[in-house]
Amino acid sequence: MRAGIVAVIGRANAGKSTLVNVLVGEKVSIVSPKPQTTRDRILGVLTEKDYQIVFEDTPGIYKADNALNAVMQKTAERAAKDVDAVLLVVDAHAGLSETDRRLVKKYAGKEIPLMVALSKTDISAEETLIAAVRALKDEKAELVPVSARKGTNVKELKKVLVSLLPEREPVFSQPVVSDKSERFMLGEIMREKILLKFDKEIPHGVAVIVHTFKTEGGVAEVGVDIVCEKPNHKAILIGKGGRAMKEAASFAREDMEKFLGRKVFLTTYVRVKEDWRNRPALLGEYGYGKSET
């Protein structure tokens, strides 16, 4: 069969995780309108009869201004090594950026084939899309406009990707969709709801630790610690009478139930760890930077 690893790279917010989820056919990576949603390298596995594509979702490319971001950048840059193809996701709604051009120059025409997905075509202006296509048409890269939201051209994208992969045994022989544990995904689901509900620095300064995950009968007991950086962030996260966190937790519980296929009993606890994003020991403890091998 044809099989291989495809690194999915691009700017923060380009739509990488949304596209990976659609390609895999299941949610393996969380999504939000805020940059820096994806912190880890996440593998999403698509297995069909005659091919297997392992997508490597990555944090976006941007400037690192603290230790967590530096770890994320290393994760993003390392991702495009030792892979069979690179999929660069360009936001066709925002238009081709300097970073996109730099990434195309870096990867086009090299040993590892490059494919460019022009994403969000459902909302992009026609002129912006055409300008991007014109700018890229002479590069040594496959070019496909897609909409992950509408599912437009996703099949086409898969087909071209498969053609770029070598003939070999599958990378994963077990029927898996992700390399991450259920416990990891539960923490990510909680973090996604926090990203969607809270603004500015607050969600970026949050880590979620799943300290309890027990399943008995039809029910899962999930306990999470939500770590933030400052006492005033804790107050905002909890909200008046605990309302804000209650709401975020309720959305998270719904998604967790869908994900696990059973009832979830979720407890949340918000705590402060001053400046944890700049403390390497805590980054390790919270699981960041571990997935690079």
Ligand SMILES: Nc1nc2c(ncn2[C@@H]2O[C@H](COP(=O)(O)OP(=O)(O)O)[C@@H](O)[C@H]2O)c(=O)[nH]1
């Ligand atoms: N309209 C539209 N929005 C999209 C599409 N793909 C992603 N988005 C939105 O763009 C934002 C960033 O998506 P995400 O997948 O987290 O981007 P990432 O940072 O590159 O992983 C989210 O609000 C998504 O809902 C698309 O095909 N169409």
Ligand SMILES: [Mg+2]
């Ligand atoms: Mg992402």
